[in-house]
Amino acid sequence: MSKLLLKHKQGKGRILHVTPENAGWTYVGFDVWKLDKGQSAKGGDKTRETCLVFITGKGRVTVDGKDLGILGERMSPFEGKPWSVYVPAGASWSISAETPLELGVCTAPGTGKLPIRVISPDTLGQETRGKGTNVRYVTNILPETEPAESLLVVEVITPGGHTSSYPPHKHDQDDLPRESLLEETYYHRFNPSQGFGFQRVYTDDRSLDEAMAIEDGDVTLVPKGYHPCAAIHGYDLYYLNVMAGPKRTWKFHNAKEHEWLIAR
Known part of the structure; x- marks a missing residue:
């Protein structure tokens, strides 16, 4: 199995845990919590900011002792936009599930200079990218136009039979x-859930070249290189992206041999 693929896990609590240490990189952390009604999750770090994304379900959120109320509304990641919460570095958070809850916890370096804020669905921008079978639908949760210190967070839905993160692009040079x-x-979900797709992560010199079958609940790691993915016919693909680096901006480089596809 590829070292870049973390397979989905059954059970409750924190079921997936990506840190800079176990990923072998510097910036991005990502957890998935699955809770039954009445269960809780908590976290916080003195040196890392957090974006809590309600993938599905509802929960009561407390940050540094402040009750932010019951957030979340959708019961499927394929229906509507998410509720999210920005938690600055140094603050602690907890969530008590009011329904079955699936929570994405996105982290990156921070100093705590920004305030706590709730990010409601009606404030989120959406866009359609691509043409033909390269069409996908993007929801910007924490884009570079919104306040954060390091984090960039986005959701994408790719219809069955379509490609995404395509033509292949990369963002691995501080240039x-x-x-x-x-x-x-990438945190992947499929509708219906028995679906699957494919993702390739590779560099120009092919010193890194991994092709992975992705299933519902899997996480893929992109330390460098191009990283296109594809959803097979009949199964829509959702993914939650977390990005971070030394500078908080998304400037990518397309693979030269495939760039002609953009003009089609």
Whole structure:
């Protein structure tokens, strides 16, 4: 199995745990919590900011003792936009599940200079990217136009039979304004859940070249290189992306041999 693929796990509590240490990189952390009604999750770090993304379900959120109320509304990641919460570095958070809850916990370096804030669905921008079977639908949760210190967070839905993160692009060089260095995680969900797809992570010199079958609940790691993915016919693909690097901007470089596809 590829070292870049973390397979989904059954059970409750924190079921997936990506840190800079276990991923072998510097910036991005990502956890998935699955809770039954009445169960709780908590966290916080003195040196890392957090974006809590309600993938499905509802929960009561407390940050540094402040009750932010019951957040979340959708019961499927394929229905509507998410509720999210920005938690600055140094603050502690907890969530008590009001329904079955699936929570994405996105982290990156921070100093705590920004305030706590709830990110409601009606404030989120959406866009359609691509043409034909390269069409996908993007929801910007924490884009570079919104306040954060390091984190970039986005959701994408790719219809069955379509490609995404395509034509292949990369962002692994600190070479602004041409390209930014960003580590990235993908958290994949499928509808219906028995579906699967494929993702390839590779560099120009093929020193890294991993092709992975992705299933519902898997996480893929993108330390560098191009990283296109594809959903097979009949199964829509959702993924939650977390990106971070030394500078908070998304500037990517397309693979030259495939760039002609953009003009089609």
